[in-house]
Amino acid sequence: MRLLASLYESADLPDAVVTPSGSLSRHDLLEQASRLAGRIAGAPIVAVEATPDLSTVVAVTGALLAGVPIVPIPPDAGDLERAHILRDSGAAALLSGGDLAELPVTRETLDAALVLYTSGTTGAPKGVVISPGAIAADLDALAGAWQWTADDTLVHGLPLYHVHGLVLGVLGPLRLGCRLIHTGRPTPQAYAAAPGTVYFGVPTVWSRIAADPAAARALAPARLLVSGSAPLPAPVFDGLAALTGRSPVERYGMTETLITVSARAGGERRPGQVGLPLPGVGTRLVDESGAPLPSDGVTIGHLQVQGPTLLDGYLSPDGVRPPELTGGWFPTGDVATIAPDGWHRIVGRASTDLIKTGGYRVGAGEVEDALLLHPAVREAAVVGIPHPDLGEQITAFVVADPVAPADLIDFVAARLAAHKRPRAVHLVDGLPRNAMGKVQKSLLIAH
Structure with a gap:
């Protein structure tokens, strides 16, 4: 399919995907994923036990090749959370460590690439339906913003059931044709030992690396250190810059919108700020009544976004329920400031920050x-x-x-x-x- 075109078009790479459980060449990955695709073709939706190893990469790739939507399940999910995701998604099968277990089919065929479940902070987790087109648009925009190419080696140890670790961290390399090294766990020692040009991490990871000068200095040859999923504290930003010689690139997104705002690889990086909207993405601030607020770098407002990376909707018993938009704008639930030059600072969740x-x-x-x-x-x-x-x-x-x-x-x-x-x-x-x-x-x- 178009989303994974590089698997067919790129030359073979002996260690295209490396995890603690082993490695696969691009051709071997395609072969294994194609066999799996033949086994699950026609299923309305499949769940994947999203362990940080080769089996998850093969399962996700195979499902996408088959045109079957994927529901990643956190490997540490409790019994109630796991049961809710399987029941709510209506998954016809569960892929776990290479094994395939059939489940009672309770849903019609779904036209999507992923169904990612939210954290459920305001109720039971909701299934966010994301199309192949939204993923492709986002990865292509990030490839331009980060100068991300097939020549890169991406290193990270993030969970494979969120946008950061799965969409960016697995589907990104599969689409762009670059090498992926997953460290299993995102420890400073594991990052330092993995030779890469681009590293992904969340603030907790970067904070621990900044506190380990030897590990941080080992990342000095890298081209990009990317931080996301939560605000990066300014002292950590400054510490990484001092130890590695490179200021981290911060970006902003959420499950429903994918990544919408980022600093650029070839541009300025500002501590505490996440950069500019990606091409094709619009942003604005509004007050509690929905009235627009100025982009003066000071006024805090509710952040809304629009563009090709938005979700198709939320999973419901009757299909996909479209998101509630205001004139085409999606309310993120986050509050932010936007400077006159377009740079965004995310204050946090409106409900808590x-x-x-x-x-x-x-x-x-x-x-x-x-x-x-x-x-x-x-x-x-x-x-x-x-x-x-x-x-x-x-x-x-x-x-x-x-x-x-x-x-x-x-x-x-x-x-x-x-x-x-x-x-x-x-x-x-x-x-x-x-x-x-x-x-x-x-x-x-x-x-």
Whole structure:
């Protein structure tokens, strides 16, 4: 199919895909995937146990060759989550480690490439239906933005059931014809030992690499260090730049939109900002009533996007339910600022990262970055806790060496406007994170 054209058109590469479980040449991958495609052809949809190894790459490739939509299942999914995904998707089969188990068919044939389930923070996980055309448009736009070609070697250790690890990290190399090295786990040592030109990571990964100078320096020959899935703290950005000689490229996206905004390989990189819209993508800011807001680099608004990378809709018992758009614009649920030159800064989720306190609107990320400048602070997460007078109280959860909470409050107050300082600081042993390294702030708010 068109999405995987490079498998047919590119010359063979002996180790086109490398994982801890082994490696495959491009021809061997095509042969194994084609055999699998013949076994599942005609199925309405198949689920894939998305372990970080060759079996998942073969399964995904085979399903795409067969024109069968894929539902990746996290290998560490609990029984309830797993049962929900299988039941809700109506998968006719489950591919696991090369084995194929048939399931009761409960759905008509679906015209899609992927069904990715959201994290379910506001209810049961929803199946996001993504077309081959949306994936192709996104990967081609990123290839231009990152100067990503068949000559690259991509290295990452990200889960293979999200946009970052699966769409960019597996389908990207398959479409563009470049080599893929999956490290199994995204440890500093594994990244340092894998020779690549492009490395993908989430902020947690990059933070650990920046804290390991030897591992970070080993990445100096790389062409691009790409960070996404959550905001990269400015101190980590600066640390990577100092140790590797290369400022990381940040990008923004979500399951429903794929990647829509990114810094460019040949352009400027700014800490705390994710760059410019990709070709064909439009963005805008609106207020709570939907009225447009200015792109002045200061005004925080609700981010909306439009373009060819949007989802087809959400899976429902009756088929695919189209997303609710406003004049063709998709509401991301994130809040951001857009500078006059088009650069975007993602403040965070509207539900947890835009804090309304004492009549002010404060972005949690700005306060977190200020806290991370303190030499004792290793991690920080800031949320708004309901408050009878302020509306919301700026509250920080901090992983740090011994330090007095009052000292951290004063430290922030000396660097930001007084109304942006935390009113309370809780010292904790760790922050709750999901598989992609994002802090689960809803758990902190309920603390």
